[in-house]
Amino acid sequence: MKILVAEDEPIMLKTIALRLRKDGYDVITVADGREAIEQIEEQNPDLIITDIMMPYSSGLEIVGKVKASGQRNVPVIVLSAMGQENVVVEAFNLGADDYITKPFSPNELSMRVKRLAKTA
Amino acid sequence: MNWQQFLVDFLTWVIFLYSIVLLLCYIFIAFYSIGETRKYIRKSSFTDYSIMAVSEHTPSISILAPAYNEGATIIENVRSLLNIHYNNMEVIVLNDGSKDDSMQKLMDAYQLVEVPYVFTAHIATKPVRAIYRSSNPVYKKLLVVDKQNGGKADALNVGINIASNDILVCIDVDCILEQDAMQKLIKPFLEEKEKRVIATGGVVRIANSCEVKDGKIIRVHLPEEFIPRVQTLEYIRAFLLGRMAWSRLNGLLLISGAFGAFDREIAIKAGGYDHNTVGEDMELVVRMRRYMEEKKIPYKVAYIPDPLCWTEAPASFKILGRQRNRWTRGTIETLKLHRKMFFNPSYGVLGMISYPYWFFFEFLAPLIEFAGFVAFVVFAVLGLMDWSFFFALLVFILSFGFLYSVFAILMEVLTYNQYRKRKEIFNLMLTAFLEPFIFHPFVVWSAVRGNIDLLRKKKSWGEMTRQGFAGKKKN
Amino acid sequence: MQPGLVFNYITLYLLDAVVDPLQLLAVTLFFVCIIAGVVLFILFYLIRRTGRSMRRRSLREQYSNCISELAVCETDEELQSFLQQPDTQRITRLLEHEAFSRRVIITELLKTVKNMSGNAATNVCWFYEQANLQHDSLLRLQNGAWHVKARAIQELSGLRQNKYITKIYRHTNNANELVRNEARTAVVKLTGFEGLRFLDVATYPLTEWQQLCLLYELSLHSNRSFEGVQRWLQSSNSSVTEFALRLVEVYHLHACFSTVTSCLKHAAKPVRKKALAALKEIYDPAINEILVAMFPAEDADVQILILQMLKEFGTEEEQAFLLQQLLHEQQEIKVAAARAVYYTQPDAESLLRQRVQTDTYPWNVLLVQLKQEVLL
Incomplete structure (x- = not known):
């Protein structure tokens, strides 16, 4: 199973990747929104984890793009420091499958990925 | 002492003083900053x-971006405005009667539709032709105003009238933020x-x-x-x-x-x-x-x-x-x-x-x-x-x-x-x-x-x- | 601003009488010496900085690998084997000897706990102590200039050094605004709602920024206690009252209803505005009457807030009042009143059509706009 992680803070990106690889997933890491959009098209991941505040494209835009494309069945988890109600609602409206606010626990993330991976 | 001599002396001292004060101002600014x-x-x-x-x-803030004949770059520029990391904001693009295809480009790229929108004319301006919003929820922060050409100040005034938030941010649409x-x-x-x-x-x-x-x-x-x-x-x-x-x-x-x-x-x-x-x-x-x-x-x-x-x-x-x-x-x-x-x-x-x-x-x-x-x-x-x-x-x-x-x-x-x-x-x-x-x-x-x-x-x-x-x- | 120099050629000629060219040359020479000094300094500084920034980059790269490995450790055995790794050992040895590398890693650790919770954060804080890094932070808290102190407070609180809370608490009423802010944020970060007790004695005003920081920290704590809110609502420091009103708003403290209502009479406008926002969250029908009564004496911005509240909670009782506002001279108030009518009154559209000229601006547009708004 292939998971794409988009996050601009290197430590965060490395930690998430490490945690998910421990669970036996294949992880693709990208550091900005544009690269994320490119890699999603190219690599066809089975699950996407994205930050919101990234260079070039916001995570919400990525959610909107994925859910409006042929990959709409790919689950997307939004992982962001923005916990404002309107942002969370917007993310779900755009089709996000889960929303985790930072500070987050990598273990919790791993559990949520597992749950979504089952349905995917 | 005749008056000519006096004039020359007077002028000398005025200019001398002026130069000294100017130099002192520069020195003061440098140190004070x-x-x-x-x-x-x-x-x-x-x-x-x-x-x-x-x-x-x-x-909440309202970003006002007046645009006049910026067709070459407007799509990209509006996109980067929308990607600014701030939650409570609206982006108001003010098309100041551009003669190029800016408006059409915006309509296409952001799937704009005309909306009824009441605002108060606190400041008198040139007439507004129409107000648009995006039909795509990703761009819901965007508001595009099409108005008759009246210059930058006039476009910004329209923006001040239309803005719904207490803080206005005025920017040139061609700036990179x-x-x-x-x-x-x-x-x-x-x-x-x-x-x-x-x-x-x-x-x-x-x-x-x-x-x-x-x-x-x-x-x-x-x-x-x-x-x-x-x-x-x-x-x-x-x-x-x-x-x-x-x-x-x-x-x-x-x-x-x-x-x-x-x-x-x-x-x-x-x-x-x-x-x-x-x-x-x-x-x-x-x-x-x-x-x-x-x-x-x-x-x-x-x-x-x-x-x-x-x-x-x-x-x-x-x-x-x-x-x-x-x-x-x-x-x-x-x-x-x-x-x-x-x-x-x-x-x-x-x-x-x-x-x-x-x-x-x-x-x-x-x-x-x-x-x-x-x-x-x-x-x-x-x-x-x-x-x-x-x-x-x-x-x-x-x-x-x-x-x-x-x-x-x-x-x-x-x-x-x-x-x-x-x-x-x-x-x-x-x-x-x-x-x-x-x-x-x-x-x-x-x-x-x-x-x-x-x-x-x-x-x-x-x-x-x-x-x-x-x-x-x-x- | 166009800073430039005045080449004053008039001066030139006229000044002949005032200044001796030799004196001028002497001053020029003095300038040239300073220029040479500054240029040399820039050169020296650039060389040193290039080295430093390259070193910082390489350290960061190493640390980020190390920290991410640390963050995903789940058991004590894993942590021990993490410590035994040659990379970790090399890093800890370096940390012992070099202050610069300690500073870099503290920054990275702090960034990590800002983004992670649970086991990952616990591991990071554990490592901070393990490497004895809190010693550095404490030293800087004691001896640093204000910005160094503020930073040290952030480090200690971010990395959960609860045992030093008294040292931090001491600064919550510091004369330096920025140190004070950090200390206040820090005690709330460490102890949650309990930390807010500094509000009882706060003499300086809490800026909006400070309030945002405190509310953010509180939002990360789950064990809530609102014991002081009633007291703070009545504080003589109006910014404390504002903050308490925000607590009422965020945590829906219905118990404070009557105190909040009395804040509507507060002399400071920001307090009244925040009281309205709070009442929106702890609404009680009894408030409508008060709102209508206070309306005439208020400024336009507060009036609009009142109408916005009536848009949510208005009843037929307020119908006459709202319809009367349709004739208000300020368009923004008219529009807000019409919106309130539209959302709350039965058969609102025909009610509005009877009262206003539907073929003139703003009504012709507004009626369509409201119809669309409701549909969304």
Whole structure:
């Protein structure tokens, strides 16, 4: 199973990747929104984890793009420091499958990925 | 003593005093800015600006972006505005009756649909043709206003009327903003309890020769061409030394039209932008300050030195000349409109320091300098020149000017240090050395032309033709 | 601003009488010396900085690998084997000897705990102590200038050093605004709602920024206690009252209803505005009457807030009042009133059509706009 992680803070990106690889997933890491959009098209991941505040494209835009494309069945988890109600609602409206606010626990993330991976 | 002798003596002393005060002002500005800059840098060293992006309680802002014939870049620019990291915001693009395909491009790219939208005309403007929103929920922060052409000030006034939030951010649509720009620009509004913050000004930096990709600066370079490079130096001096010192005095008169935030209520009460002047950005700040002084409400105009906004500077003498000509006219018109404040103690720092400084050293300086040059030519031709004295004074003035520039470069290096390569810094110094010979006389001449044009009541805007960033990508 | 130099050629000629060229040359020489000094300093500084920034980059790269490995450790055995790794050992040895590397890693650790919770954060804080890094932070808290102190407070609180809370608490009423802010934020970060007790003695005003920081920290704590809110609502420091009103708003403290209502009479406008926002969250029908009564004396911005509240909670009782506002001279108030009517009154559209000229602006547009708004 292939998971794409988009996050601009290197430590965060490395930690998430490490945690998910421990669970036996294949992880693709990208550091900005544009690269994320490119890699999603190219690599066809089975699950996407994205930050919101990234260079070039916001995570919400990525959610909107994925859910409006042929990959709409790919689950997307939004992982962001923005916990404002309107942002969370917007993310779900755009089709996000889960929303985790930072500070987050990598273990919790791993559990949520597992749950979504089952349905995917 | 006859009257001629008296006149010459009098003039000598006036000019001598003027020069001394001017030099002292420069020295004062240089030293006075240090403390403020240091304080700001230290504060930033531990401030977590991201709270501005993640808090539920940040003030809502309306970003006003007037656009006139920007079809080449408008899609990309609006996109980067929408990607700014700030939660409670709306982006209002004001299409000022563009003659190109800007409007159609916006309609297509953002799937715009016309919406009924009631707003109050606090400030009289040219009519609005239609208001659009995106039908795509991803772009729900976007509002596009199509209006009849009326100039930048008029477009901004429409934006002030339509905006639904208390803080307005006015930007040039062709500027490149850093994504955390709003977090930093809005914060000063939250930091004062005793005074009302009526405006915050940001820095404009020069983007020529920088690597730009998808509306974002990838790597900063010193402009390769001479003209933009001197302007880089000018901007460093003005923003890092001049404005920093003025903000410390709470006497800042000018906020760049390209990047500044305003308190909407005060902007409306002061009457909005004046579309009869070509210097509407300076005029609005002066008028808002004047309003606050007259109402006796404690207030503050804040200033943020972080390089957050990048713009393309004119690269030819022709366009630069037009720009400086316009600046001169704007300054004079503003000073004239508000002449009541000249050395008027009831306007505090504004009346006693800021206004006179602008009058004597921004408005008069190029005129005196020009008159001096004419006198020099006359004396030289008539053979009346004392050459040894001439050279002594020349090297004195040159060395002082160079010192001031080098000091500004030092401050840049110690603070934001945008130019990473050592070569670029020394190139900047070389530019500072050449400036008085190649660039400065031209700027003075443009200012003089501005005065002449104003006397002839010419009011054209001096169009800036832009090449667009997309065409200047460096790979 | 066009800073340039005045080449004053008139001066030149005239000044001949005032200044001696030799004196001028002497001053020029002095300038040239300073220029040379500044240029040399810039050169020296640039060389030193290039080295430093390269070193910082390489350290960061190493640390980020190390920290991410640390963050995903789940058991004590894993943590021990993490410590035994050659990379970790090398890093800890370096940390012992070099202050610069300690500073870099503290920054990275702090960034990590800002973004992570649970086991990952616990591990990071554990490592901070393990490497004895809190010693550095404490030293800087004691001896540093204000910005160094503020930073040290952030480090200690971010990395959960609860045992030093008294040292931090001491600064919550510090004369330096920025140190004070950090200390206040820090005690709330460490102890949650309990930390708010500094509000009882706060003499300086809490800026909006400070309030945002405190609310953000509180939002990360789950064990809530609102014991002081009633007291703070009545504080003589009006910014404390504002903050308490925000607590009422965020945490829906219905118990404070009557105190909040009395804040509507507060002399400071920001307090009244925040009281309205709070009442929106702890609404009680009894408030409508008060709102209508206070309306005439208020400024336009507060009036609009009142109408916005009536848009949510208005009843037929307020119908006459709202319809009367349709004739208000300020368009913004008219529009807000019409919106309130539209959302709350039965058969609102025909009610509005009777009262206003439907073929003139703004009514012609507004009626369509409201219809669309409701549909969304």
